[in-house]
Amino acid sequence: MMKAVIAFLRSLFNRPKVHAISTPKSEENGGGNHPIAPDHKAAYSSWMKQHPSALLMFDKMMEAAKGKRIVVFLDYDGTLSHIVNDPDRAFMTNEMRGAVSDVSKRFPTAIISGRSRDKVKQFVKLDNVYYAGSHGMDIMAPTRPLTSGGKHRPQVNRKGNEGSFQPAKKFLPAIQEIFTALEESTSKVEGARLEDNRFCVSVHFRQVSKEDYDILEEKVKSVLENYPDFRLTRGRKVMEIRPCIEWNKGHALEYLLENLGLSNSGDVLPLYIGDDRTDEDAFKVIERRGQGISIVVSSVPKDTKAHYSLQDPTEVYKFLSDLATSMTE
Numbered sequence: 313m314m315k316a317v318i319a320f321l322r323s324l325f326n327r328p329k330v331h332a333i334s335t336p337k338s339e340e341n342g343g344g345n346h347p348i349a350p351d352h353k354a355a356y357s358s359w360m361k362q363h364p365s366a367l368l369m370f371d372k373m374m375e376a377a378k379g380k381r382i383v384v385f386l387d388y389d390g391t392l393s394h395i396v397n398d399p400d401r402a403f404m405t406n407e408m409r410g411a412v413s414d415v416s417k418r419f420p421t422a423i424i425s426g427r428s429r430d431k432v433k434q435f436v437k438l439d440n441v442y443y444a445g446s447h448g449m450d451i452m453a454p455t456r457p458l459t460s461g462g463k464h465r466p467q468v469n470r471k472g473n474e475g476s477f478q479p480a481k482k483f484l485p486a487i488q489e490i491f492t493a494l495e496e497s498t499s500k501v502e503g504a505r506l507e508d509n510r511f512c513v514s515v516h517f518r519q520v521s522k523e524d525y526d527i528l529e530e531k532v533k534s535v536l537e538n539y540p541d542f543r544l545t546r547g548r549k550v551m552e553i554r555p556c557i558e559w560n561k562g563h564a565l566e567y568l569l570e571n572l573g574l575s576n577s578g579d580v581l582p583l584y585i586g587d588d589r590t591d592e593d594a595f596k597v598i599e600r601r602g603q604g605i606s607i608v609v610s611s612v613p614k615d616t617k618a619h620y621s622l623q624d625p626t627e628v629y630k631f632l633s634d635l636a637t638s639m640t641e
């Protein structure tokens with residue numbers, strides 16, 4: 313009996329310590345560290361083999377980029393800023409702003425966002441980057457090539473050098489009508505929130521209780537029945553209403569390269585970082601061009617065309633800081 317008690321006590325003391333696994337983080341917790349199940353960790357590790365960390369692959373990437381002209385494209389929400397409950401408070405940190413600014417001094421840099429162009433510019437607050445809002449449907453870019461064989465010098469604010477490109481302009485009156493109709497029809501769904509993104513409307517449901525998701529979606533769909541020229545797409549806890557035109561973040565990337573006079577250069581290397589479904593259109597363009605660097609921001613396995621990954625905006629910051637000081641000549 314005594315022997316059995318001693319054996320039991322020994323087994324208690326000899327047990328290996330159990331450590332909470334703190335990464336990857338769940339998308340919906342806004343980036344906080346929470347313990348996750350080991351099988352999720354295994355799935356993430358296996359996904360990371362297909363989409364290796366852009367931080368770990370940085371030196372290799374820069375080696376391959378030597379002699380090439382990097383053009384940087386950045387998504388905003390979930391990439392430059394952490395996902396938060398209140399879309400009006402998705403601020404980027406001053407450190408991130410500094411890193412983007414440093415990068416833009418070395419490489420042409422554009423922010424391509426689902427937000428309205430004005431809104432994303434208010435968040436980013438940098439003059440020497442190009443802005444494409446409404447998922448690329450509202451671009452402020454040079455109207456003629458700014459390069460003449462030498463190094464690119466960003467000159468976006470010089471008079472006469474930039475103009476807006478708005479392929480969905482004719483849809484503006486209808487999108488405003490849709491916004492008003494949605495205000496009316498979704499007002500009773502607690503937590504639902506509309507955002508006017510100029511050429512698109514976002515219907516946020518991050519703060520809506522799960523039981524009401526279907527009700528909200530039905531309301532949105534019923535408004536859209538009257539507007540056959542518009543379609544519904546989905547992002548992170550958001551439904552987005554946008555015109556049915558063939559124009560997305562991938563087209564915006566190509567448009568910007570073209571207007572920088574860089575679209576046909578064999579030595580141009582577009583680098584795109586984004587976290588959401590709409591960024592996949594840009595990843596596809598990079599894949600089709602057969603040159604470029606595509607990086608998805610995700611801390612969970614997801615279906616993506618991107619080659620590399622970064623876990624969250626904190627890792628994006630580290631990557632951009634490295635890029636700003638990299639040797640690419």
Ligand SMILES: O=P(O)(O)OC[C@H]1O[C@H](O[C@H]2O[C@H](CO)[C@@H](O)[C@H](O)[C@H]2O)[C@H](O)[C@@H](O)[C@@H]1O
Pocket residue numbers: 387388389390394395396397398399402424425426427507509514516518547548549550552588590
């Ligand atoms: O293309 P993006 O710049 O990534 O914009 C896509 C949507 O981003 C914003 O919504 C997301 O971020 C919010 C703030 O963190 C979050 O509350 C929301 O749940 C996310 O979906 C933006 O508010 C949307 O209008 C954009 O369409």
